[in-house]
Amino acid sequence: MKKVGVAILGLGVVGGGTYKILKEHRELYQKSHKIDIVVEAVLERDIEKAVALGVEREKVAANIQEICSNPDVDIVVEVMGGVEPAKTFVLDCLHAGKSVVTSNKELFCKYNHELEVAAKKNHCGLFYEASCVGGVPVIRALLDNLQGNKILSMIGIINGTTNYILTKMSAEGVSYQEVLKEAQKLGYAEANPTADVEGYDAAYKLSILSSLAFHTKIPFSKIYREGITEISVTDIEYGKKFGYVLKLLATGKNGDNGIEVRVHPAFIKNSHPLASVNDSYNAVYITGDCVEDVMLYGRGAGALPTGSAIVGDIIYCATHSNYQYSTFKNTAEASPSTKFIENFESAYYIRLNAADKPGVLAKVSSVFSKCGISVAQMSQEGQTGEDGCVPLIFITHTTRENNVKKAVSLIDASEDIAKVAAVIRVVE
């Protein structure tokens, strides 16, 4: 039986999950794939943590060189996260002829070019299914199933923490700050939640996924990014009245005029399949010119779901000998011919605090009209507040981002009309 030696760099949540799966399923893989996968080494500063997991003390490596020079190690699993030292370690392993399986979205998003060049040069495999959307098989679907399509669009709920927070805010009417605190207590959000709540994590993943989907490098820097920290329960509740659910959406579109890539909160119709993706579940909704609509749904994070993706890559790597490269056309930057659209089209939800006096609606309408915004629905909500203002909500027809920015600044600049309380994009 073929022996496959694995080293794991980092025994955090995902590394620990991967170790556990490999250990408990060793016999299963002997039967199912006729391979004997053995964890030959781990790199983990906290030796006692490794030992507590069941790792033999002598298998805890002192440094990356020990792993690179270990002839029993065939495949290295990098689950450390962050750019350094992960990048140096991965390159060291590739140069030493080890194949690499990584869950590191930031590293792969930023340095895939360098890593792929090194993998190819050294005839090693480089696999990253676990970098995006945990156990959901979206990378391979784009690479090996949907690659015959022109992918027209991709809308994803691809960050578990923010989806958990928004689901809770919507279900319980509790504020962002309160839900965040609870999520941190439960371990669903990090002590420093910035990467999740500000949309960085989703943007790394969108960079990787849209590069695959659109067959051209989509750098992180080209992705418009807006987080969920400013979202209020008030707007989630008003949205419900219009039949909308609020989600942090990662959107990639490949149209005739160029590519648009953006991560921001958005309202989506409650009948859309993505609307019922709740809690820490994730999903990617892909539209191709042949396949029409496909949705891939599941656990986007967690020790065992992400471990499932890593182990899938390990088995694939161990049972295939021809590795594919150039999945991102091996460029570090976007091709100069790729056109990016920043002034994208969308429908919008706009909430105003309007003075409750005659003529206000006419003035607002006139601003909208001047900016090329056509209103699809309008609603005056509730009673006049102590400030003499009343909430006015508009749902616009599809218009351009810059039109809305202009309207917002005109309304805000007017002393006597209204103040803009919230602007949220709406998926039509």
Add this chain to the structure above:
Amino acid sequence: MKKVGVAILGLGVVGGGTYKILKEHRELYQKSHKIDIVVEAVLERDIEKAVALGVEREKVAANIQEICSNPDVDIVVEVMGGVEPAKTFVLDCLHAGKSVVTSNKELFCKYNHELEVAAKKNHCGLFYEASCVGGVPVIRALLDNLQGNKILSMIGIINGTTNYILTKMSAEGVSYQEVLKEAQKLGYAEANPTADVEGYDAAYKLSILSSLAFHTKIPFSKIYREGITEISVTDIEYGKKFGYVLKLLATGKNGDNGIEVRVHPAFIKNSHPLASVNDSYNAVYITGDCVEDVMLYGRGAGALPTGSAIVGDIIYCATHSNYQYSTFKNTAEASPSTKFIENFESAYYIRLNAADKPGVLAKVSSVFSKCGISVAQMSQEGQTGEDGCVPLIFITHTTRENNVKKAVSLIDASEDIAKVAAVIRVVE
């Protein structure tokens, strides 16, 4: 640039779709994958049909031997359907050293062993993503993504025709016969709809999918099969009151006591992700011991969605040189060690036409109790009919299939209690 010659056997719906995709996307694949895919031959009796699609007259082959001996053909796409002559043709092509991409679920379900042996012997690729659930990437997900899991269960809506019919019946309250007629008119159902409405098509697919999921051959003959022809709008409507949606489900479970595989109509909670899979959309809901729940959703049939899966396989075949075999352990029959469970566990919806007189409920309850059936919910619906009977509906707790069969025969045998009007399994 690498040239890839393709032959298409059969220019029906899927063959025509595949031809169209390859022709229109030729330049796209030159750019995205650096391969030039050209349809070098088609096998189609109706030459004018081929010509109308745009095939040059000289590329319409007179017989399979012309294709086998054509050195320009690298990959043969078999989209004829049915066992013969498809099986002979596929074997001929494999023996001639051509790789094969097929959408033929009946052929692959019944003869995968023979085909895989021939492919391996001749160092050819054999791909069948299009055989199950059209454009939804479920085969490769099971083979290359989720293969590190012990798959515990798989529930699929994997037949578009029946899902269309059941969705219509539920939405419009129209009878099976009426909706079938309409579906036939619209081309959603065949003139002879047996393969779809009696569950054969779903059972072929379940055989293929569960063989992959459970890493052991699951023959068609082991699959319990029941179609939708007896389903009445009455039960769909009553089911709604209990929060259920009726679907034709293909279920595979791999438990400690053995494997169960079955295709039958079933009620599923309207909050389950599968409940909102409507019309001709399909989905497979997979639960693995690591990945937890994953759902893959999309178009399960149609010229372009199924063509998308075929073209995905063609590109994969053209860009990978090491083919994998033994995906079904290369056995023709189930391994003797595989235990199949026929007396499976389920909850049940049981509708009785009960005599509207004292003591009836006590007698029914006594039968249920004697048969080991515990009732979770009970409801008496509507008024006493002209026959002096009233509908009684029971939702049972989980029990065994044989318990319900016994109860049904006891109730039906009793002259004075009630008649069993419907029994439908319920997914808990």
